[in-house]
Amino acid sequence: MEKHMAVCPYCGTGCKLNLLVEGGKVVGAEPLNGVTNEGELCLKGYFGYDFINDTKILTPRLRNPMLRRSRDAAFEAVSWDEAIQYAAKKLGEIKAKYGPDSIMTTGSSRGTGNETNYVMQKFTRAVLGTNNVDNCARVCHGPSVAGLQVTLGNGAMSNSIPEIENTKCVLVFGYNVADSHPVIAKRIIRAKERGAKIIVCDPRKIETARLADLWLPLNNGSNMALVNAFANILINEGLYDKEYVANHTEGFDEYRKIVEKYTPEYAEAITGLPADDIREAMRIYAAAPSATILWGMGVTQWGQGVDVVKGLSGLALLTGNLGRPNVGVGPVRGQNNVQGSCDMGVLPTEFPGYQKVTDPEIRDKFAKAWGVPSLPGEIGYRLTDVPHLAETGKLKAMYVMGEDPAQTEPDLTQVRKGFEAMEFVIVQDIFMTKTAMFADLILPATSWGEHEGVFSAADRSFQRFTKAVDAKGDVKHDWEIISLLATAMGYPMHYNNTKEIWDELRGLCPIFYGATYEKMEGLGAVPWPCRDLDSPGSKYLYEGNVFQRPGGKGLLFATEWRPPQDKLNDEFPLILCTVREVGHYSCRSMTGNCAALQTLADEPGYVTINPKDAKALGIRDQELVWVSSRRGKVISRASVTDRTNKGAVYMTYQWWIGACNELTIHAVDPIAKTPEYKYAAVRVEAIADQVWAENYVQQEYAKLKGGLSKAVTGAAKKAPAYA
Amino acid sequence: MNRFVTANPSKCIGCRTCEVACALAHSKGAGVEGLAPDSFKPRIRMVKTADVSTAVMCHHCEDAPCVNSCPNNAIVYRQHSVQVEQERCLGCKNCVLACPFGVMDVVTVPAVRQFAGMTLSLGVKAQAHKCDLCVDRESGPACVSVCPTSALTLMDRDAMDETLRRRRERAAQEAAEVAA
Known part of the structure; x- marks a missing residue:
C-alpha cells in the first residue's frame, strides 16, 4: 500500500492526512500529526475520499472536454485542441465586441489549490483585461474580509487554530463549529476542560451551546443590536481596557455615541434576550485574561454582515484581546481553500497578497512582471452581481471554475435566468454539476488527490498537498487548462509545475515571500505574513498592537441595527x-x-x-x-x-x-x-399523501441523476474520430 | 472485569464518525464503497435529544441480561467481553427485549453455501447484533480510534481504576472544602 500526504479538501481547518492507495485507487485516509489537526480527522476527512474514484453515486466525473454548439444540442466530446481553440475564439469575439468587462471568471475555493487560483486571476487580468474575477468567499466570509480590513487592516483570523485551546474565554457568535469544523470543536472542548468560559450566541441549540457556560439564543436577525449592547456594557460598566483603547484605537468618541442607546434593556426588545444575560456575557468576556471571538456564517450571511464583523472586532479592541497569543478575532473559513482564493487575489478588488487593484504602483508592478503594457484599475464585478448583470446584458460570458452557483447562490430561479441570458459559458470542474448543465463548453480537470499544490488553512497557514493517484480520462490540471487558453488567446503562458507558479507569485507578494515549498515540506505549515526566507511566519497578527492601517491604530466602529430584508406575513410566517x-x-x-x-x-x-x-x-x-x-x-x-x-x-x-x-x-x-x-x-x-410524496422525491431524484449522467455518457458515445 | 466503550456526552458533537467506523470495521474488508443505506447497521448509535448528543453501545455487563435470556447459549463471556456465537443464534429476540440499554438488535443476513463452485442460497440467517469491541482488530475498537473529539474511550480494569482513583480524590477534596 502506498501513502501520499495531503491536506483534507473539506473545511478550512487544514487537517493533514495520508491517502492510502492500492492498485492506483484511493482506498482509505489516515490522519497525520499536522499543525492544526494533531492526529485527528472528522467524518468527512476519514470517509470522504471515494469521490475521486468516480463512484457515480450522485453524478459522474468528467472525462473529456465537452462542447455544445447550440443550447438545444446535446454535449459532444471534443479534443482539447478543439475545446481550447473554440473557447479562445468565443472569448476573443466577445471581448472585441463588448469589451473585456463583459467577461467574468471565478477562482475555486476547493480542491484545486492556490497556484491555480493565481493563474486564473492572472489570466483574467492580463489576458482578458478585467478585474471581473471572484470566488465563493463572496457568499461566505466576504464580510469578514471587508470588515476586518477596515477596522484592523487584515481580513483573516488574527490568531492560529491551536491557540484556541489555550484561551480563557471563547465567544462563539453565529458559528456552528461542530458541523462546520469538527476538529476545531475539539479545541473548544479542550479549552473548556482547561477552565475557559464558553459563551455561545446562536438562535439554535447547536452542539457548542450544550457545553456553553452561557448560551444567548438571540432572535434571528438581531446580531448588530446584540453586538452594540455588548459594547455598551463594556463601556458603561467600565469593563474596557482604557489604556489599550487610548493607545491602540481610534474612533472611540463616535463609537461611544452610537452604542449609547443600545442598553441591555433596549437590546432585549430586539434580541429577545434577558438584559441580565447580555450583561453576564460581557462580564465573563471582559474578566478573562485572554479571550477569543470565533464566528461563522451566522455573522456574515446577512444584509448587515460587514457592520457586525466590525462590531465584533471592536469588542476585541475594547478589551485588548489582540496582538498576543491565545486571543483575537476568528472568522473561521468554511471551505478548505477559501482563505487561499482570497490570498491569491481571486477578488475583484485585489491582486494576490492583498494588493489593491486601485493602486497604480501595484498595477505597474504586476503589469511589468506579467509582460503587459497595463492592467485594469477599475474594481470588477462580484459573483452575486452576475444574474442581474447577465440579464441586463452587461455580462456576456462566464468562465466558472470549480464552483456550482446553480446550487449555492441565492434565489436559483434568477441564477438560471442569468446563465441562460449569457452568450458563452465555460464550466471547468471535476463533476457534471447543475451549473455544468448550463455550459456551452465543459473542461474536465484533475481532482484533489490527482494533483499537488498549496492550500491556505483558515488560520493563514500555507500547507502543501501531494498527488496520490493518476487521473483517469482525458483531463488536465486546472492551471494547465488556463495556460493553454491564455496561449491560444495570444498570451503565451507555460508552467512546468506548481512550484514554478508558487515561486512567481511569492516573488510578487511581500507577505508571502518567505513561504517557500521547502518550508512546507512534509507536515510543515507557514502562516503568512512571512516576509523573509528565514522567518517561520506569523502565528498571530498585530504584534505590538500595531494594526495594518494608516497610523497603526485599530478602528472602533458601530452603526445602527437594521432589520432583515425579507418580510414575514400570514402567507410566509x-x-x-x-x-x-x-x-x-x-x-x-x-x-x-x-x-x-x-x-x-x-x-x-x-x-x-x-x-x-x-x-x-x-x-x-x-x-x-x-x-x-x-x-x-x-x-x-x-x-x-x-x-x-x-x-x-x-x-x-x-x-x-x-x-x-x-x-x-x-x-x-x-x-x-x-x-x-x-x-x-x-x-x-x-x-397528506406521504406515499405519493416519497415516490415524488424518488422520481425527481432519479430524473436529476439520469440527466447529469446522460450528459456525460451521451457525449462519450458520440466521441469523434480523435478519441 | 469486562471491557466496554464509554461515551462522554460533554465531548460528543453528534458527528456519527463512530457509526461509519463501526460499520466499516465489520464490513469484512468491503471498504467504504460497500456502504449503503439499506445495509448500514452500526453497532454504536449516536443519539441526539434536545439536551444530549452521545453515542450508545453495549456495556458488556458482568451479569448480562442478554446472556441470561438466550435460550440457546449463543451469547457468551469471552476475552473480557460479551460475545455472540452467531452460528447458535436463533433470532428469537429475547436478548433484544432483555437489554436495558437498547443496544442489542437482531438482524438477518443472506445465508449462502458454496457447493461445487456454485453459491447456493439458504434463505436468511439471524444474527444478534451488538458491539463486539472489535476483538479481532489489532488496534482495538474502531469507534474509539476515529472519534474526532476523543469522546469515546475503551474502559478496561486499569482505566476504570484510574477513573475511580480520580473520583475518590475529587470527593476527598470536596469533603475537605465542605469541612473548611
Whole structure:
C-alpha cells in the first residue's frame, strides 16, 4: 500500500492526512500529526475520499472536454485542441465586441489549490483585461474580509487554530463549529476542560451551546443590536481596557455615541434576550485574561454582515484581546481553500497578497512582471452581481471554475435566468454539476488527490498537498487548462509545475515571500505574513498592537441595527435560515459521491422545525413537507426538534432536490455583496399523501441523476474520430 | 472485569464518525464503497435529544441480561467481553427485549453455501447484533480510534481504576472544602 500526504479538501481547518492507495485507487485516509489537526480527522476527512474514484453515486466525473454548439444540442466530446481553440475564439469575439468587462471568471475555493487560483486571476487580468474575477468567499466570509480590513487592516483570523485551546474565554457568535469544523470543536472542548468560559450566541441549540457556560439564543436577525449592547456594557460598566483603547484605537468618541442607546434593556426588545444575560456575557468576556471571538456564517450571511464583523472586532479592541497569543478575532473559513482564493487575489478588488487593484504602483508592478503594457484599475464585478448583470446584458460570458452557483447562490430561479441570458459559458470542474448543465463548453480537470499544490488553512497557514493517484480520462490540471487558453488567446503562458507558479507569485507578494515549498515540506505549515526566507511566519497578527492601517491604530466602529430584508406575513410566517451539516460539503458534488456520507444522509434533506410549530401545522417528525417562499417551492423532510427555535426553520444548502436556495432571497450586504441566506420568509405545509410524496422525491431524484449522467455518457458515445 | 466503550456526552458533537467506523470495521474488508443505506447497521448509535448528543453501545455487563435470556447459549463471556456465537443464534429476540440499554438488535443476513463452485442460497440467517469491541482488530475498537473529539474511550480494569482513583480524590477534596 502506498501513502501520499495531503491536506483534507473539506473545511478550512487544514487537517493533514495520508491517502492510502492500492492498485492506483484511493482506498482509505489516515490522519497525520499536522499543525492544526494533531492526529485527528472528522467524518468527512476519514470517509470522504471515494469521490475521486468516480463512484457515480450522485453524478459522474468528467472525462473529456465537452462542447455544445447550440443550447438545444446535446454535449459532444471534443479534443482539447478543439475545446481550447473554440473557447479562445468565443472569448476573443466577445471581448472585441463588448469589451473585456463583459467577461467574468471565478477562482475555486476547493480542491484545486492556490497556484491555480493565481493563474486564473492572472489570466483574467492580463489576458482578458478585467478585474471581473471572484470566488465563493463572496457568499461566505466576504464580510469578514471587508470588515476586518477596515477596522484592523487584515481580513483573516488574527490568531492560529491551536491557540484556541489555550484561551480563557471563547465567544462563539453565529458559528456552528461542530458541523462546520469538527476538529476545531475539539479545541473548544479542550479549552473548556482547561477552565475557559464558553459563551455561545446562536438562535439554535447547536452542539457548542450544550457545553456553553452561557448560551444567548438571540432572535434571528438581531446580531448588530446584540453586538452594540455588548459594547455598551463594556463601556458603561467600565469593563474596557482604557489604556489599550487610548493607545491602540481610534474612533472611540463616535463609537461611544452610537452604542449609547443600545442598553441591555433596549437590546432585549430586539434580541429577545434577558438584559441580565447580555450583561453576564460581557462580564465573563471582559474578566478573562485572554479571550477569543470565533464566528461563522451566522455573522456574515446577512444584509448587515460587514457592520457586525466590525462590531465584533471592536469588542476585541475594547478589551485588548489582540496582538498576543491565545486571543483575537476568528472568522473561521468554511471551505478548505477559501482563505487561499482570497490570498491569491481571486477578488475583484485585489491582486494576490492583498494588493489593491486601485493602486497604480501595484498595477505597474504586476503589469511589468506579467509582460503587459497595463492592467485594469477599475474594481470588477462580484459573483452575486452576475444574474442581474447577465440579464441586463452587461455580462456576456462566464468562465466558472470549480464552483456550482446553480446550487449555492441565492434565489436559483434568477441564477438560471442569468446563465441562460449569457452568450458563452465555460464550466471547468471535476463533476457534471447543475451549473455544468448550463455550459456551452465543459473542461474536465484533475481532482484533489490527482494533483499537488498549496492550500491556505483558515488560520493563514500555507500547507502543501501531494498527488496520490493518476487521473483517469482525458483531463488536465486546472492551471494547465488556463495556460493553454491564455496561449491560444495570444498570451503565451507555460508552467512546468506548481512550484514554478508558487515561486512567481511569492516573488510578487511581500507577505508571502518567505513561504517557500521547502518550508512546507512534509507536515510543515507557514502562516503568512512571512516576509523573509528565514522567518517561520506569523502565528498571530498585530504584534505590538500595531494594526495594518494608516497610523497603526485599530478602528472602533458601530452603526445602527437594521432589520432583515425579507418580510414575514400570514402567507410566509416562518424564517428560513440556511445552515450546514457535518456529513456533506458545499454543493455536494464531492460528498454526494462518497458512499459513507451518502449512506448517512441523502435527498431531499431535512427542514428542522420546533415541535410547537410542527404541531400547529399538523406535521410529524420525518414526514415530507413543502417549503415555499416568494421565490420558489421545494420538498423536504421534517425533523421536529427542540433544538430549533420557534418561528424559524433550518435547511442545509447542499440538497439538489430539497434545494433551499430555490427559496432564499437575493438581498445583499451593501459593502461585501454577501447574500442574506440566513433570513427568508417561508411557509411550511404538510403533505397528506406521504406515499405519493416519497415516490415524488424518488422520481425527481432519479430524473436529476439520469440527466447529469446522460450528459456525460451521451457525449462519450458520440466521441469523434480523435478519441 | 469486562471491557466496554464509554461515551462522554460533554465531548460528543453528534458527528456519527463512530457509526461509519463501526460499520466499516465489520464490513469484512468491503471498504467504504460497500456502504449503503439499506445495509448500514452500526453497532454504536449516536443519539441526539434536545439536551444530549452521545453515542450508545453495549456495556458488556458482568451479569448480562442478554446472556441470561438466550435460550440457546449463543451469547457468551469471552476475552473480557460479551460475545455472540452467531452460528447458535436463533433470532428469537429475547436478548433484544432483555437489554436495558437498547443496544442489542437482531438482524438477518443472506445465508449462502458454496457447493461445487456454485453459491447456493439458504434463505436468511439471524444474527444478534451488538458491539463486539472489535476483538479481532489489532488496534482495538474502531469507534474509539476515529472519534474526532476523543469522546469515546475503551474502559478496561486499569482505566476504570484510574477513573475511580480520580473520583475518590475529587470527593476527598470536596469533603475537605465542605469541612473548611
